[in-house]
Amino acid sequence: MNRHGxxxxxxxxxxxxxRPGRPDTRETILAVARAKFAAAGFDKTSVRAIATQAGxxxxxxxxxxxxxxxxxxxxxALPTDPSKVLDRVAAADLEELGATLLGAVLAVWDSxxxxxxxxxxxxxxxxxDTTLISTFLMQIVLKDIAxxxxxxxxxxxxxxxxxxSQMAGLxxxxxxxxxxxxxxxxxxxxxxxxxxxxxxxxTGDLD
Amino acid sequence: MNRHGxxxxxxxxxxxxxRPGRPDTRETILAVARAKFAAAGFDKTSVRAIATQAGxxxxxxxxxxxxxxxxxxxxxALPTDPSKVLDRVAAADLEELGATLLGAVLAVWDSxxxxxxxxxxxxxxxxxDTTLISTFLMQIVLKDIAxxxxxxxxxxxxxxxxxxSQMAGLxxxxxxxxxxxxxxxxxxxxxxxxxxxxxxxxTGDLD
Numbered sequence: 130m131n132r133h134g135x136x137x138x139x140x141x142x143x144x145x146x147x148r149p150g151r152p153d154t155r156e157t158i159l160a161v162a163r164a165k166f167a168a169a170g171f172d173k174t175s176v177r178a179i180a181t182q183a184g185x186x187x188x189x190x191x192x193x194x195x196x197x198x199x200x201x202x203x204x205x206a207l208p209t210d211p212s213k214v215l216d217r218v219a220a221a222d223l224e225e226l227g228a229t230l231l232g233a234v235l236a237v238w239d240s241x242x243x244x245x246x247x248x249x250x251x252x253x254x255x256x257x258d259t260t261l262i263s264t265f266l267m268q269i270v271l272k273d274i275a276x277x278x279x280x281x282x283x284x285x286x287x288x289x290x291x292x293x294s295q296m297a298g299l300x301x302x303x304x305x306x307x308x309x310x311x312x313x314x315x316x317x318x319x320x321x322x323x324x325x326x327x328x329x330x331x332t333g334d335l336d
Numbered sequence: 337m338n339r340h341g342x343x344x345x346x347x348x349x350x351x352x353x354x355r356p357g358r359p360d361t362r363e364t365i366l367a368v369a370r371a372k373f374a375a376a377g378f379d380k381t382s383v384r385a386i387a388t389q390a391g392x393x394x395x396x397x398x399x400x401x402x403x404x405x406x407x408x409x410x411x412x413a414l415p416t417d418p419s420k421v422l423d424r425v426a427a428a429d430l431e432e433l434g435a436t437l438l439g440a441v442l443a444v445w446d447s448x449x450x451x452x453x454x455x456x457x458x459x460x461x462x463x464x465d466t467t468l469i470s471t472f473l474m475q476i477v478l479k480d481i482a483x484x485x486x487x488x489x490x491x492x493x494x495x496x497x498x499x500x501s502q503m504a505g506l507x508x509x510x511x512x513x514x515x516x517x518x519x520x521x522x523x524x525x526x527x528x529x530x531x532x533x534x535x536x537x538x539t540g541d542l543d
Contacts, residue, residue: 254512255462263513290509290518291529297513298505302497305461306470306504311497322498322542326533335529 158183158190162204163261171201171264198269205261208245209237211269219273226274227292227328228320234270234296235316238304247304250297266293278331291330299323365390365397369411370468378408378471405476412468415452416444418476426480433481434499434535435527441477441503442523445511454511457504473500485538498537506530 161183165174180187194200221229253262271289279285302308368390372381387394401407428436460469478496486492
């Protein structure tokens with residue numbers, strides 16, 4: 130019985146790769162995680178605090194969702210798993226990082242899931258849940274990259290901020306404002322024009 | 337008497353440089369202009385069509401508002417007059433254009449009117465009135481610049497699209513997502529990091 134006093138039947142899509150667990154526990158953990166990440170950000174939110182508020186043990190949270198980053202990705206319910214894309218980027222040579230990252234992200238936006246990703250971005254921009262999108266950018270998409278480009282030491286946060294700025298702006302102008310010719314341009318031409326920007330932000334001189 | 341049957345007294349701020357005209361006619365023209373620019377874009381909207389729908393002569397529209405671009409700026413009711421900023425940018429040497437544009441725009445965002453400008457951008461991103469913001473970017477902010485950077489011929493639209501992408505992304509990451517260190521960084525450091533990007537988009541090799 131739900132809180133309206135009606136019997137409901139939950140039919141779930143099969144989830145691959147993890148034991149399903151009781152749906153209500155999973156959903157409770159996700160709802161708590163989403164609220165806590167949005168309120169306090171990624172660093173200040175612990176798996177333990179999420180577990181406590183959800184009334185479960187931390188070990189169960191890890192068992193269901195894996196790492197804190199994986200829990201975050203599950204909580205924001207992206208239609209695509211960023212790790213698939215990002216593992217490929219992480220494998221790129223340092224001097225190819227700009228072009229590889231740009232190619233990977235443009236491919237996601239142009240994919241069948243692209244519309245949902247763009248809608249999620251747009252919703253977060255307008256809605257005020259900016260902590261979630263900042264966390265997604267800095268802790269999920271750009272974290273491993275930041276670890277590789279901290280030269281000189283301490284420069285990595287600015288480097289990945291600048292990369293985020295160009296990527297976000299490309300999404301806004303190509304997919305939301307649909308400025309021409311950018312909106313209709315094949316990805317190879319965009320990569321040719323924009324990858325040098327990202328590469329300079331990642332490994333070039335910034336002053 | 338207004339349409340609710342109450343007597344109202346309109347006290348207007350003094351408008352410099354133009355005769356005030358009857359407030360209701362002015363407001364009608366602005367409302368029609370806003371709707372038409374949003375629906376059809378800048379190029380496909382004529383002053384004549386706006387005048388006709390507002391029930392006035394084109395000459396009166398020009399008399400009240402000046403050029404079509406000035407009418408557009410009045411219609412979107414920006415808290416700041418872009419021509420003041422843009423005239424300074426237009427006077428810059430070609431090789432200083434990136435830094436000058438960036439400095440001018442960052443100064444607006446950090447000014448007392450900045451919050452309203454950013455709120456307007458955010459509202460347009462979320463609301464779906466993207467034609468208005470695209471028009472503002474391409475026809476108002478970047479039009480005169482485009483005329484100067486069409487080398488090789490035909491490259492100007494892509495060049496200013498790319499400039500728009502980096503500027504929009506900077507606004508999103510610095511002022512909406514407030515990524516650190518970008519959000520707290522003095523403008524001179526941002527100019528040092530980002531102006532070379534804009535300059536390359538404006539006058540550099542894009543392939």
